[in-house]
Amino acid sequence: xxxxxxxxxxxxxxxxxxxxxxxxxxxTIKMPFIDNFKKEKIDENLILANEFDxxxxxxxxxxxxxxxxxxxxxxxxxxxxxxEAKEKVTTLEKLKEIENQLQALKDHQAALNVINLINALDxxxxxxxxxxxREAYENLTEQQKELxxxxxxxxxxxxxxxTLVTNTNLNVGDIVIFKGGNVYYGSYYKQPANNRPRSxxxxxxxxxxxxxxxHVVSLDGQGVYGWVDVKDLEKE
Numbered sequence: 001x002x003x004x005x006x007x008x009x010x011x012x013x014x015x016x017x018x019x020x021x022x023x024x025x026x027x028t029i030k031m032p033f034i035d036n037f038k039k040e041k042i043d044e045n046l047i048l049a050n051e052f053d054x055x056x057x058x059x060x061x062x063x064x065x066x067x068x069x070x071x072x073x074x075x076x077x078x079x080x081x082x083x084e085a086k087e088k089v090t091t092l093e094k095l096k097e098i099e100n101q102l103q104a105l106k107d108h109q110a111a112l113n114v115i116n117l118i119n120a121l122d123x124x125x126x127x128x129x130x131x132x133x134r135e136a137y138e139n140l141t142e143q144q145k146e147l148x149x150x151x152x153x154x155x156x157x158x159x160x161x162x163t164l165v166t167n168t169n170l171n172v173g174d175i176v177i178f179k180g181g182n183v184y185y186g187s188y189y190k191q192p193a194n195n196r197p198r199s200x201x202x203x204x205x206x207x208x209x210x211x212x213x214x215h216v217v218s219l220d221g222q223g224v225y226g227w228v229d230v231k232d233l234e235k236e
Contacts, residue, residue, distance in 0.1 A: 049088035052077055056091040056098075063101045065109065071095075071102050110140055111147035118154045125164055130157050163234035167213045170233070174203045176216065178224050181232040184212045189227070196224045200236070 055077060059070050074095055078086065086092075117133040133154050137145065145151075163177075170176065178199045182192035187210035199222030205215035212227035 045082060045085040046088050048081055048085040049090070052081060052085070052089055053091045056095050059098055061094070061098060061101075063098050063105070065102070065105050068102055068106075071098055075099065107141070107144045108147060110144045114140060114148050115150055118148075118150050118157075121153065121157045123157060123160065125157075125161055127161055130154070130161055134158065165214075165230050165233040165235060167208050167230055170203050170206065170214055170235075172203055172206055175219070175236045176201055176203060176214075176233045177236055178216055178218075178222075178228060179232050179234060181229065183224055183226040183228055185226055187212045187215070187227045193226055197222055199224045 052074075056074050059067055059074065063071065078089065078092065078095065081089070114133065114136045117129075117136055121129055121133060137148060137151070137154065140148070165176065178196065178201045180198045181195065183194050183196050184191075185193045187207040189212070196218075199218045200220045201216035201218050201224050203214050204217050205227075207213050207215075207227075210227070212229050214230070214233060215227050216224055216233070218224040
């Protein structure tokens, strides 16, 4: 009986040792497989990161406006990378710098377009051109507006447009500024009666088709009394 029990215990011991041995073999087989699997995943993310870095490095530095599409594509590529691949990217700071350069170029180009529109005004009293230049300026960002160096020209044109006098836009009783110049006895006279200084005046007669269409009288004692040219008047 004792022999049977001892045999049974020995058999159990051998079975236990066999199982332990199999586990060791299994671990020996499984661990390299898992390690290799992880390594393959790491390598895949590294490959993606390297491809991205190569793409960014292919963009010239400093950049040009012609490369905007490439820069936009680079940003889109980065956003689509897995998190593990993003962590292995080495050119992210370079991409940010390139994006800043591109934005600066776009700001200068936008400002230059407005500068050219303003320079084209040339005090020509073209209301449509003046309004277009103002609209273009207002559509700029605050940073771009700071780059517009000739805003004063636009503002002067706007002022001139507001104060512009034509043969048809003044009426008797309007108050105007006589800017100084010739004063005539008659609206069709060729020779001036005298020359008067700047004066605040009132329109007293109108001859719209005449050479000197407005008769004005000083309100400030400057002695203007007679017919004057449109070019010498401005709206108050």
